[in-house]
Amino acid sequence: MKRAKRIVWKVFPFEMYDLESIQSWLEDRAKEGLFLQGFILRWAKFTVGTPQTIRYRLEPAAEAEPDKEKLDLYAQYGWDYVATWSNEYYIFMADDENARELYTDPHTLAIPMRKRLRSRCFWTLFGAVFWLANLVGLFVAAFWNGYPLLNWIQAGTIQCAIVVILLLIEIFSLVGQFAHYSKLKTSLKKGKPIRSGAVYGKQVRRWYLSFAATMILIISLLFYPVFLGNQETGMQLPEYEGNLPFLQISDFEEEPLQIGGFFYDGCDQGNYLVWQSDVLAPKQWKLTQLADTVPPRADGGGFYWVEYYQAKSSAIASRLGYELLVKYPRSEGCKEEILSLGEDIYGVYSQTEGKQYLLLQKDTQVEMIYYNGNVSLKPLASEYLQAWERS
Amino acid sequence: MRKEFRGPLTETMFYILMALQSGPLCGIEIAERIEKRTRGRIRMGPGTLYTILSKFAEDKWIREIQVTGRKRTYGITQLGTTVYLEEVQRLRQCLEDAQEEQE
Structure with a gap:
């Protein structure tokens, strides 16, 4: 058989269980004048020649290449070894239409396939269970401390969604593969022959779709921080020049400073402001502020902490408010009260042993303030609400 | 000790042992002999x-008796x-059962 030496590479768009489609696809390429020479990963190498009717058959590979005895026996029946695909299958071809079928008894194909299919079934199922456990683990971890939405937006909605979608694709793909391997195992055991002339268009489209989805998801996951920048940014408070949508200690320091009171001394250490953005909460601010006492104490003074969110909707803000109350547990016996601050404003104030918590929520904004100083936050609630207008 | 025999042989297995x-x-001689014996059926x-x-x-x-090239x-x-x-005995029994059933 005389063939030209022009080389053509084509993506080999099949899963390993799909013997019928692989055989049919190769036979159709031969009818187009493309004759398989070998593989490099997912790429099949063809030489171009005169279109011809050729039969291709696959059988499980025991080694990198079939042994000489087999090659000789097969050759005597008109079957030539072409290539080994991915250490999984030997591919043989016959250009003589009278060459007898490679496997006249399909039961016998089940013998070399048995071990391989059992192993494939096990590993696909193991993989599916492993990724499912990871997915469940992520949700358990998110819900474990009682504030899943806060965890979710902190990690990044898009990143989390990508991870979840990636895991779901992986799980469904593995379950699908497991089903196909099981079906092939049963079908061979029953002696059903591997058909030729299968219609494989759907399988090819599915493979491309799955491959493209996986690649897009992986690339998105790898480069998401570079392209979309959903990263936490921060700086020392004295360096920040913009308007903050909440108060800080210096805003409610009393003049003159009270003995035993806290004051913000403008020091660089411990006065740190961070912000980030998320699809569900486009504006997120956190301020950690250390305060000193009057007079300065050796134990380092007190602590002021603010978390402020501007959510995409009031329902999200409302949920965030609920979770912030869970996140900052008040000690037993604390006095907690609902504040009357106006229509559509939700406010909770609690105080115990010098610690104060103030939660405010209105429309899409929500804020939690923790303070262990001696200035009462309760009367400052309306000032906090006014401060929201500054941003 | 021989491995436990696990059930009927397939037709091709049976004919290979017969050959x-x-x-x-x-x-190739095995395949040719079987084809001849079954008058081209197998x-x-x-x-x-x-x-x-x-x-x-x-x-x-x-077992391999000889390797020439x-x-x-x-x-x-x-x-x-x-x-x-x-297997011959099993098939004979099957045949007898079938005959008895017909009578």
């Missing part, structure tokens, strides 16, 4: 033939003969 009853043969493909020969050799039902000649072992005769 080797007459003496050692190579793969035309064994090389994949089927090779797989069964490998399995029989692994189970020690047959790439040609390997197989002979049946005592264990293979026992398995074959058991």
Whole structure:
């Protein structure tokens, strides 16, 4: 058989269980004048020649290449070894239409396939269970401390969604593969022959779709921080020049400073402001502020902490408010009260042993303030609400 | 000790053991003998033939007698003969059962 030496590479768009489609696809390429020479990963190498009717058959590979005895026996029946695909299958071809079928008894194909299919079934199922456990683990971890939405937006909605979608694709793909391997195992055991002339268009489209989805998801996951920048940014408070949508200690320091009171001394250490953005909460601010006492104490003074969110909707803000109350547990016996601050404003104030918590929520904004100083936050609630207008 | 026989042989397995009853043969000779014996009803493909020969050799039902170049000649072992005769007996019993059922 005389063939030209022009080389053509084509993506080999099949899963390993799909013997019928692989055989049919190769036979159709031969009818187009493309004759398989070998593989490099997912790429099949063809030489171009005169279109011809050729039969291709696959059988499980025991080694990198079939042994000489087999090659000789097969050759005597008109079957030539072409290539080994991915250490999984030997591919043989016959250009003589009278060459007898490679496997006249399909039961016998089940013998070399048995071990391989059992192993494939096990590993696909193991993989599916492993990724499912990871997915469940992520949700358990998110819900474990009682504030899943806060965890979710902190990690990044898009990143989390990508991870979840990636895991779901992986799980469904593995379950699908497991089903196909099981079906092939049963079908061979029953002696059903591997058909030729299968219609494989759907399988090819599915493979491309799955491959493209996986690649897009992986690339998105790898480069998401570079392209979309959903990263936490921060700086020392004295360096920040913009308007903050909440108060800080210096805003409610009393003049003159009270003995035993806290004051913000403008020091660089411990006065740190961070912000980030998320699809569900486009504006997120956190301020950690250390305060000193009057007079300065050796134990380092007190602590002021603010978390402020501007959510995409009031329902999200409302949920965030609920979770912030869970996140900052008040000690037993604390006095907690609902504040009357106006229509559509939700406010909770609690105080115990010098610690104060103030939660405010209105429309899409929500804020939690923790303070262990001696200035009462309760009367400052309306000032906090006014401060929201500054941003 | 022979491995426990796990059930009926497939038709091709049975005919391969039958072909080797007459003496050692190579793969192609086995296939030709079977084709002749079954008057062309069973035309064994090389994949089927090779797989069964490998399995029989692994189970020690047959063994390589001679290797000349790439040609390997197989002979049946005592264990293979026992398995074959058991199968003949089973098939004979099946036939008798069928005949009794018809009468």
